[in-house]
Amino acid sequence: MARISVFPYWTTNPYLNMLYMEARSQGWRVDGKWRYHELLNELQVLEAGDILHIHWTSPVAENVKDVAELRSRIARLDGALSGARSRGVEVFWTVHNTISHDTDYDAEEVELAKVLARRSSRIIVLNSQTAEVVSEYYELPAEKVSRVRHASYQGVYEPSPGRRAARRRIGTIPPGDLVIGIVGGIRPYKGLGDLLRAAGLLAERNPRVSMLLAGGTTAEAMAEIEAAMPGNVTVHRRHGQLTDEEVVTWASACDLFALPYTRILNSGSMLLAATLGVPCVVPGEPHLRAEYGDEQWVEFFDVEAASRVDALAEAIERGLDRQNGARAQAAEQFAASYTMHDMSVDFAELLPR
Numbered sequence: 185m186a187r188i189s190v191f192p193y194w195t196t197n198p199y200l201n202m203l204y205m206e207a208r209s210q211g212w213r214v215d216g217k218w219r220y221h222e223l224l225n226e227l228q229v230l231e232a233g234d235i236l237h238i239h240w241t242s243p244v245a246e247n248v249k250d251v252a253e254l255r256s257r258i259a260r261l262d263g264a265l266s267g268a269r270s271r272g273v274e275v276f277w278t279v280h281n282t283i284s285h286d287t288d289y290d291a292e293e294v295e296l297a298k299v300l301a302r303r304s305s306r307i308i309v310l311n312s313q314t315a316e317v318v319s320e321y322y323e324l325p326a327e328k329v330s331r332v333r334h335a336s337y338q339g340v341y342e343p344s345p346g347r348r349a350a351r352r353r354i355g356t357i358p359p360g361d362l363v364i365g366i367v368g369g370i371r372p373y374k375g376l377g378d379l380l381r382a383a384g385l386l387a388e389r390n391p392r393v394s395m396l397l398a399g400g401t402t403a404e405a406m407a408e409i410e411a412a413m414p415g416n417v418t419v420h421r422r423h424g425q426l427t428d429e430e431v432v433t434w435a436s437a438c439d440l441f442a443l444p445y446t447r448i449l450n451s452g453s454m455l456l457a458a459t460l461g462v463p464c465v466v467p468g469e470p471h472l473r474a475e476y477g478d479e480q481w482v483e484f485f486d487v488e489a490a491s492r493v494d495a496l497a498e499a500i501e502r503g504l505d506r507q508n509g510a511r512a513q514a515a516e517q518f519a520a521s522y523t524m525h526d527m528s529v530d531f532a533e534l535l536p537r
Contacts, residue, residue: 186211186212186213186233186234186235186496187212187213187214187215187234187235188204188207188212188213188214188215188216188234188235188237188535189215189216189217189226189228189230189234189235189237189482190204190214190215190216190237190239191216191217191223191236191237191238191239191243191301192216192217192218192219192239192240192242192243193216193217193218193219193525194508195217196207198235198337199334199339199449199452200239201340202335202340202527202528203332203527203528203531204528204531205525205528205530206525206528206529207528207531207532207535208381210295210532210535212535218243218313218515219243219246219320220244220246220261223243223244223261223264224260224261227264227265227267227268227273227526228264228268229268230268230271230273231271231272232271232273233272233273233274233536234270234273234274234275235273235274235275235276236265236268236275236276236279236535237276237277237278238248238275238277238300238304238488238495240280240281240284241266241279241283241284241293241296241297241300242284242285242287242306243405244257244258244296245257245284245287245288245289245292245293245304249331250465251289251292253411254289254292255295255339258295258296258299260293261296261299265299265300265303266303267303269303271495273287274306274536275300275303275304275306275330276304276305276306276307276308276534277301277304277307277308278307278308278309278310278332279297279307279308279309279310279314279318279449280310280325280449280450280472281447281449282317282321282449283297283316283321283447284372285371285373285447286371286372286404289362291486293485294321294322294355296419297318297321297322298322301323301325301328302322304328305328306328306330306398306532307324307325307328307329307330307519308329308330308331308332308448308531309330309332310331310332310333310449311335311449311450311471311472311475312331312391312474313470313474313475314329314470314471314477315329317447317449317463317471320503321438325428328391330534330535331529332437332527332531333369333521333522333527333530334450334452334455334460334527335454335455335468335522335524335526335527335528336370336455336457336459336518336519336520336522336523336524337459337524338459338517338519338520338523338524339403339412339523339524339525340428340459340524341428341432341459341460342428342430342432343430343457343460344432344435344436344460344461345432345433345436346436347436347437347438347439348435349436350432350433350434350435351435351437351438354420354433354434354437356388356420357394357396357437358392358394358418360392361393361418362392362393362394362419362439362440362504363393363394363395363396363437363438363440364379364383364392364393364394364395364396364438364439364440364441364442364500364504365395365396365397365398365434365435365437365440365441365442365452365462365512366379366396366397366398366399366441366442366443367396367426367434367435367438367440367453367456368398368399368431368452368453369397369399369400369401369430369443370397370399370400370401370405370407370409370423371400371401371404371405372402372404372405373404373445373446373447374405374443374445375443375444375445375446375494375496376397376405376408376409376412377408377412378410378444378492378493378496379413379442379444379496380395380409380412380413380417380419381397381412381414381493382442382444382493382494382496382497382500383395383419383497384414384415384416384417385416385493385494385497386497386500386501386504387414387416388416388418389501391416393417393504394417394418394419394420395417395418395420396419396421396422397409397418397419397420397421397422397423398420398422398423398426398430398431398432398435398438399422399423399424399425399426400421400423400424400425400426401424401508406422406423407460422427422434426465427522431456433457435457435460435462436460436462438462439462439463439504440462440463440464440465440483440500440504441453441454441456441457441462441463441464441465441504442464442465442496443464443465443466443467444465444466444467444485444492444496445466445467448466448467448469448473451466454466454476454482454497455519456482457515458515458516458518458519458528459516459519460515461512461515461516462512463481463482463483463503463506463511463513463515464481464482464483464503464515465482465483465484465485465486465496465499465500465503466482466483466484468484468485468486468487469485469486469487472484478521479514479515480510480511480514481511481512481514481515481518483500483502484499485498485499485500488499490530505529506521
């Protein structure tokens with residue numbers, strides 16, 4: 185039976201579980217590895233007709249002692265990919281990020297992307313503007329590129345219980361507060377310092393504004409949160425891995441998701457928000473405006489403004505002022521327009537017959 189070997193194979197990642205549904209139903213064996221040395225071993229044992237599907241590249245740099253070691257790893261991976269391709273193994277690469285978030289090795293990450301662009305037989309993009317966005321750093325050969333959008337999480341998570349019910353479950357959020365939130369992995373690239381400072385500005389004008397942070401939190405992100413914590417804003421926090429029920433509860437308690445990422449190509453958090461009928465504020469990057477500019481549940485802030493914090497606060501204020509059932513309904517309709525079934529079928533269409 186032909187295999188799809190996934191790297192990194194993070195089995196708790198709902199996106200990966202959704203993506204391969206149709207492939208599995210067609211008889212493909214889907215498994216994988218998530219460490220660099222395991223990836224090299226996989227490339228030695230995969231056979232003609234098998235597929236190696238690379239998603240996120242951060243494990244390649246995990247635990248390297250210096251830049252020389254990372255460069256050595258990239259060179260070894262390049263050779264292993266070349267050898268596998270010569271044996272008839274297909275290599276798929278999905279471009280989730282321009283380069284890995286929070287990396288200390290930008291130049292080497294770009295070199296790794298160039299290797300993957302060269303060695304891949306198929307390059308999958310989620311955003312229609314991906315090739316243009318990454319062209320500042322590396323080229324994606326047009327003949328290799330196929331688009332498979334990121335589906336919503338409809339059918340993965342339970343429906344929203346509603347804002348009031350969610351806040352009752354949490355127990356610490358007053359029903360009348362206007363709540364700005366981030367739910368999911370909490371990491372430095374998500375612009376937490378800017379968001380906390382923006383919340384502080386809003387609270388000067390409206391004391392009923394509060395914040396919600398829920399999800400696994402890195403040590404670096406925790407330090408940033410503590411340093412930027414405003415004294416005039418109540419911040420409701422749940423740091424740690426969330427169960428599916430907690431994801432739904434904490435996300436549904438928000439009036440607005442604010443996602444001021446400092447480097448964003450795609451965002452699963454936007455799809456989570458849409459699934460649960462929660463509007464979003466995101467950077468006004470051209471590729472995001474092209475993708476979501478017509479969506480009334482999405483508010484953009486000016487990334488070219490003299491003050492990023494002021495621009496973010498203004499966009500959040502606009503989003504909170506426009507709270508109504510129509511925006512929530514528009515988000516839910518967007519989520520229903522492209523589901524995990526649609527995504528898995530579109531991906532399966534790319535598999536060799």
